[in-house]
Amino acid sequence: MNEPEPIDAKERVENLSTAFGGFKHALILTHDNPDPDALASAFALAATLSHLTGIDCEVGYAGIIGRAENRAMLRELELAPVRIHGDTLERFDALALVDTQPGFGNNSQPVGRSPNAVIDHHPCRQNLDGLPFVDVRDRYGATATIIYEYAQVGGVPLSTNILTALFYAIKSETQELGRGAGYADQEAYLSLLPRADKMAVSRIQQAPVPRNYFRAFQVGIENAHLQGRIVITDLKTVDNPDLVAEMADFLLRLEGADWAGCMGLYNRNLLLSLRTAVEDAHAGQIIRRVAVGLGRAGGHGAMAGGQIPLGERDYGEVAAQIRARLVDELANDTAAGEALVL
Ligand SMILES: [Mn+2]
Numbered sequence: 001m002n003e004p005e006p007i008d009a010k011e012r013v014e015n016l017s018t019a020f021g022g023f024k025h026a027l028i029l030t031h032d033n034p035d036p037d038a039l040a041s042a043f044a045l046a047a048t049l050s051h052l053t054g055i056d057c058e059v060g061y062a063g064i065i066g067r068a069e070n071r072a073m074l075r076e077l078e079l080a081p082v083r084i085h086g087d088t089l090e091r092f093d094a095l096a097l098v099d100t101q102p103g104f105g106n107n108s109q110p111v112g113r114s115p116n117a118v119i120d121h122h123p124c125r126q127n128l129d130g131l132p133f134v135d136v137r138d139r140y141g142a143t144a145t146i147i148y149e150y151a152q153v154g155g156v157p158l159s160t161n162i163l164t165a166l167f168y169a170i171k172s173e174t175q176e177l178g179r180g181a182g183y184a185d186q187e188a189y190l191s192l193l194p195r196a197d198k199m200a201v202s203r204i205q206q207a208p209v210p211r212n213y214f215r216a217f218q219v220g221i222e223n224a225h226l227q228g229r230i231v232i233t234d235l236k237t238v239d240n241p242d243l244v245a246e247m248a249d250f251l252l253r254l255e256g257a258d259w260a261g262c263m264g265l266y267n268r269n270l271l272l273s274l275r276t277a278v279e280d281a282h283a284g285q286i287i288r289r290v291a292v293g294l295g296r297a298g299g300h301g302a303m304a305g306g307q308i309p310l311g312e313r314d315y316g317e318v319a320a321q322i323r324a325r326l327v328d329e330l331a332n333d334t335a336a337g338e339a340l341v342l
Contacts, residue, residue, distance in 0.1 A: 012135065016150060017052045017132035019116045023094035025056045029084070031100035031107045032063035033241050036073055038099035039065075040169035041078050041143040044151060044162050045098055051156045052195045055094065060084040060106035066240030069174065071206035073168060076200045084108060087095065099143040101136065102128065105296035105307065110133070119146055122300065123284065138300075141181035144169035145188040152191075152328070155280040160197055167196035168204060178300055212239060220247040220262065224340035228331030231257040232342065234319055235264035241271055245305060261303040261326050265315050270308040272297065272322060290325045 013231070014268035020026060026044050031037035039059070048058035048298075059081040074080065082088065085317045096117040102105040103126050109115065114116045120141040128134045134215045140273060140274055146187055151158055177189060216235055220243075224233035231251045244264040252260040258277045258300050263270055274287045284299035285305040291297035299307025308318060327337075 009149060013052070013150050013154045016049075016117060016133050016135075018096075019153075019271035020049055020053050020055050020094055020311070023055055023116070025058070025092045026094040026096060026097060027084070027089065027092040028057055028059045028096045029109065029115075030059070030061045030081075030098055031104070031106060032061065034063070034065060034070070034081070034099070035067075035173070036063045036070060037142045037144050037173040039070070039073065039079065039081065040162070040165035041098045041147045042081065044144065044147045044166055045096060047158055047162055048147065048151045048154060048156045049096075051264040052154050057222060058082055058092070061087065064241065068209045068213070069172070069204050070242070072204045073165065076204055077165050079161065079165060089113070098147070104124065104201075104298060106298075106305075117154045119143060121146065122298065127300065137184075139182050141174040141177070141179070141185040142170045142188075144173070145185045145340040148188045148192065149184070157274050160195070164196040164200055168191035168201050171201070180288075200240070211255065213243075216240075216243050217247070217250070220251070221341055224251060225337035226254065226257055226340060227337035229257060230259035230261060230326060230330040231335075232261045232323055232326055233263070234323075234330055235262060236263040236315075238266050238271075241266045241267060243270045245273040245275075245303075251275075251340075252277055259330050261323075263319050265310075268310050270295070270310060270318050270322065272306040272308070272317060274299070274304045274306075274326075276302050278302075281300070286329050290322060290329060294321070298300055 016249050028042045037045050042059040046059055048056050050057050059080050062084055093103055095115045097115045098119050099121050101118050118128055119135045121137055121143050123138040124136050127193040148166050170185055174185055177186055220233045220235050224231055231254050248260045252275045260275045262273045274283050281301055283304040287297040287304040293308040294329050295308030299305055
């Protein structure tokens with residue numbers, strides 16, 4: 001399952017340390033609206049780099065952490081990422097990107113700042129060879145698995161909170177090792193299992209949600225249409241961008257659907273999420289065709305997302321265009337759509 005490794009794990013950790021040698025303050029930056037994999041990876045990398053090189057690290061993100069589970073994860077595990085903006089960045093002389101890459105459009109990498117390190121599990125889309133440290137393993141189910149390997153190889157002591165974050169990251173990102181996970185993810189999961197605080201994980205998974213959450217589900221269910229093998233819905237305006245992906249995951253359980261797409265409006269952006277239960281599918285490639293000429297999109301085989309800045313365009317018109325393109329790509333059925341309920 002593993003990719004051929006050009007260098008061994010120990011050498012890789014040495015290279016990682018070298019990439020931060022001589023620097024004082026590192027910003028560990030996740031993608032915007034970070035998920036548990038991005039957050040756990042960033043905090044574990046911060047602990048690892050601090051231990052190995054003495055560098056001062058802070059975890060930063062842009063966007064919002066909206067999903068109740070993700071907020072509970074930070075609360076329960078006492079993790080406090082900083083929300084970055086223009087002048088936060090001047091404090092840092094080193095930069096790492098985790099769970100995202102330069103040019104992806106889903107991160108707020110400062111303009112003109114080249115990262116010392118890029119660590120990710122999404123397929124590479126541009127040449128990163130010139131950077132001091134690059135570790136992109138697109139066969140891995142979670143970035144957390146890669147960072148946990150560094151900590152193990154480097155003999156880095158991690159707190160129970162960070163071990164728990166890594167465990168929860170792999171668990172949620174791979175849906176209990178069932179989605180996109182490989183041998184390495186399973187090994188990491190099994191190694192973390194006895195070390196993680198399972199009570200905290202349970203509290204995170206059962207985090208209370210506001211009434212708005214149920215209202216959003218109501219809208220998502222009422223607007224859902226099954227067309228061929230794809231179920232598509234529109235949440236309209238959302239106050240939490242993570243809901244779009246969560247609704248796509250939820251709808252994928254529908255009998256007779258093996259693709260689910262969800263759209264929503266957040267901050268004058270149309271957000272799009274695509275999920276599939278089809279093995280060896282290419283959701284990332286499909287979503288890029290769907291968004292072409294409109295915005296940015298990308299992802300893995302089974303899960304993908306995109307973002308379309310609306311500018312002056314009308315949300316409803318762009319949403320109709322996206323829906324038509326999704327049907328074109330995936331419905332392989334000329335029959336009219338059928339409402340999920342009502
Ligand atoms: Mn990830």
